[in-house]
Amino acid sequence: MSGTLLLQQAINGLTLGAVYTLIALSFSLVMGILGILNLAIAELFMIGGYVGFTLIIAGAPLPVALLAGMLAAAALSLVIEKIGYEPLRNAPLITPMLSTLGFSIILQNLATNLWGSDPLQLPGDMLATRIALGEVSIGAMQLLVIGAAIVMVAALAFVIRYTTLGRALRAVAENRDVARLLGVRADRILLIAFLLSGLLAGAAGVLISLHYAAITPYIGVETGLKAIAVMVVGGVTRTWGALLAGPLIGLAEVATVAYGGSQIRDFVVYGLMILILLVRPQGLLGGARSDQGPRV
Amino acid sequence: MISTYHAALLADSGILMLGALSVYIILATGQLSLGNAGFMGIGAYLASYLTVEAGLPLTLALVLSALAAGMVGIVIGFPALRLRGIYLAMATLGFGEMVRSFFLNFEPMGGAGGFSGMVHVSVGYIWLWAGGILVLVTLLERSRLWLEIRATHDDETAASLVGLNTTATKIGAFGFGAAVAAVAGGLFAHHHVYIEPANFGFDRSIELVLAVILGGSTVAPGALVGAVLLVLLPETLRFLADWRLAAFGTLLVLVLLVRRQGILDRGLFRALTFRRQAS
Numbered sequence: 001m002s003g004t005l006l007l008q009q010a011i012n013g014l015t016l017g018a019v020y021t022l023i024a025l026s027f028s029l030v031m032g033i034l035g036i037l038n039l040a041i042a043e044l045f046m047i048g049g050y051v052g053f054t055l056i057i058a059g060a061p062l063p064v065a066l067l068a069g070m071l072a073a074a075a076l077s078l079v080i081e082k083i084g085y086e087p088l089r090n091a092p093l094i095t096p097m098l099s100t101l102g103f104s105i106i107l108q109n110l111a112t113n114l115w116g117s118d119p120l121q122l123p124g125d126m127l128a129t130r131i132a133l134g135e136v137s138i139g140a141m142q143l144l145v146i147g148a149a150i151v152m153v154a155a156l157a158f159v160i161r162y163t164t165l166g167r168a169l170r171a172v173a174e175n176r177d178v179a180r181l182l183g184v185r186a187d188r189i190l191l192i193a194f195l196l197s198g199l200l201a202g203a204a205g206v207l208i209s210l211h212y213a214a215i216t217p218y219i220g221v222e223t224g225l226k227a228i229a230v231m232v233v234g235g236v237t238r239t240w241g242a243l244l245a246g247p248l249i250g251l252a253e254v255a256t257v258a259y260g261g262s263q264i265r266d267f268v269v270y271g272l273m274i275l276i277l278l279v280r281p282q283g284l285l286g287g288a289r290s291d292q293g294p295r296v
Numbered sequence: 297m298i299s300t301y302h303a304a305l306l307a308d309s310g311i312l313m314l315g316a317l318s319v320y321i322i323l324a325t326g327q328l329s330l331g332n333a334g335f336m337g338i339g340a341y342l343a344s345y346l347t348v349e350a351g352l353p354l355t356l357a358l359v360l361s362a363l364a365a366g367m368v369g370i371v372i373g374f375p376a377l378r379l380r381g382i383y384l385a386m387a388t389l390g391f392g393e394m395v396r397s398f399f400l401n402f403e404p405m406g407g408a409g410g411f412s413g414m415v416h417v418s419v420g421y422i423w424l425w426a427g428g429i430l431v432l433v434t435l436l437e438r439s440r441l442w443l444e445i446r447a448t449h450d451d452e453t454a455a456s457l458v459g460l461n462t463t464a465t466k467i468g469a470f471g472f473g474a475a476v477a478a479v480a481g482g483l484f485a486h487h488h489v490y491i492e493p494a495n496f497g498f499d500r501s502i503e504l505v506l507a508v509i510l511g512g513s514t515v516a517p518g519a520l521v522g523a524v525l526l527v528l529l530p531e532t533l534r535f536l537a538d539w540r541l542a543a544f545g546t547l548l549v550l551v552l553l554v555r556r557q558g559i560l561d562r563g564l565f566r567a568l569t570f571r572r573q574a575s
Contacts, residue, residue: 035382039502084549091556093382094328098509099552101502105545113538225393225498232386263408266397270390277387278375 009254015142015211017250018149022204023227024234024242025156029197032237033173033190036093040080040100041201042224043107046217048073048202049209050115056210057122066148070202076107077198081191104220111217122213145207150243152203156196157239169193173237229273235283244284298419305527307419307487310426313523314480315500316507317433320519322473323508324442325466326449327376328385330501331392332477337496338365338395339478340485341405347486348413358425358482362475369474373467392501399493410492417486425479433516445469477504510551512558515565522558 023045030038052069056062084099160166171179172189180186208223209215230249234241249269256265276283298306315336322329339361346357372391379387405411436442447455448462456462485491503526511522529547533540551559 031382037382037385083553087553088556094505094509094513095552095556098502098506099549101506102545102548102552105548106542109539109541109545113542221498225389228386229390232383263401264397267394267401270393270397274375274387274390274394277379277383277390281379281383 013254017247021246024230026200042220046220049205052206069206073202074198081194316519318477331388333500334392334395335477336481339481343482365478366475373470512560
């Protein structure tokens with residue numbers, strides 16, 4: 001394989017990785033605070049993508065489409081918190097996980113009925129601008145995806161690290177009861193966590209559908225599972241960890257496709273995830289010990 | 297004589313119940329596995345290889361695949377000791393996806409194209425296995441061993457402090473669960489007479505967990521209730537056509553909200569079997 005092609009592949013890997021990062025953060029916001037896997041995130045991502053995609057085909061400017069996708073996913077995320085999580089918050093962890101699975105089944109069915117099960121495609125001439133960098137070229141869209149992902153991770157990291165809201169989020173993650181005793185309104189904080197999680201998932205959905213210039217109702221499932229691997233590799237409690245792990249997994253995927261055939265890539269990705277869980281359960285960047293999770 | 301349609305539903309429930317029992321056994325020790333479809337896949341491929349390529353009778357092939365998968369389960373059980381709760385669940389999810397990905401690349405058994413050539417088995421044979429294993433697990437639930445399993449589930453530290461070997465319990469559960477899942481997989485392969493890696497992906501693993509939780513995760517027959525429900529519900533919702541799955545998802549959420557312990561819990565099970573309330 002020539003160097004140019006390899007570099008081109010690396011850029012594709014980075015773009016994919018940027019999207020993984022966003023979904024991984026979406027998972028980890030809920031996971032880090034509540035210790036549950038919100039399985040509906042994969043479908044929030046898909047719905048966000050469809051909303052943004054439909055608007056772009058209808059001729060809306062890109063920022064509007066991105067924002068609409070984010071808001072749609074966030075609104076659904078709030079509904080899921082209110083109906084699917086809140087009443088079950090004292091149940092064993094599997095129960096709310098399965099109720100989010102119920103929502104994911106509903107959302108996928110909804111998307112299939114609204115938009116059909118065939119892929120929706122962008123007209124070819126749209127968004128096809130490419131910027132040449134010597135021998136390789138990078139699509140304007142890829143640049144946008146990577147840029148938007150970095151901006152959002154930075155914004156999230158800032159909110160969590162430096163604002164009152166971030167302190168409250170961390171306090172509830174640490175110990176919900178103590179946080180409540182100290183005057184943090186835990187119920188509202190949980191809603192906000194779901195809201196932020198939905199915003200990120202929606203953004204990721206719009207960005208990946210632009211990257212592929214196509215979207216199907218089944219895009220969420222595969223990408224969602226990969227994002228769980230990214231979350232684990234980066235460390236569940238680390239915001240910046242996901243920014244490192246996303247591109248890492250993206251590059252690993254592209255590299256295995258280039259050298260080992262496309263079929264073997266899932267094997268490598270999940271193998272890496274299990275390895276990290278076993279030898280460094282707190283994730284690549286470290287942070288809180290996370291292998292002693294709550295009981296199921 | 298029952299129609300082919302009903303026979304197929306009955307066979308599906310039996311296979312799903314076995315898969316659900318495999319999750320139930322592991323869950324009884326307080327470990328959640330989201331990768332049991334992986335064990336099922338191992339059983340399905342191995343049993344099919346043994347009957348089609350090696351020409352063994354099905355029963356022997358199922359026993360051998362169960363033993364092999366049980367050993368894989370034990371091997372998985374050791375690293376699983378390091379992980380708890382949702383982290384263990386995510387690791388098993390990764391294991392399941394790795395198995396699926398392995399068979400996708402395993403060209404000798406068809407790779408992505410799938411594998412066929414198995415001889416179709418009767419519903420009676422499937423239920424002989426399903427019923428037998430259900431009885432076995434129900435008997436196990438009345439043994440001293442099950443008390444140790446319950447103790448490990450309720451408080452692992454306390455259980456090990458009173459001298460119970462929680463390590464052996466947890467690893468044994470993984471081995472036994474994997475063996476049961478492999479039988480389910482082998483029967484699946486010989487019922488559908490065609491298998492492909494996608495049959496044993498994450499949605500299968502989650503379906504098995506769903507059957508256990510919906511049916512009731514505190515008594516073994518809960519797996520039976522959950523499996524029958526999961527097979528029949530989509531069929532009875534057929535009149536909703538395109539919205540069938542959305543209705544299924546809604547019902548799922550509703551059942552969890554109304555009856556989070558599952559349909560069959562210990563109290564109901566006792567009432568149904570006319571047994572006195574233990575003090």
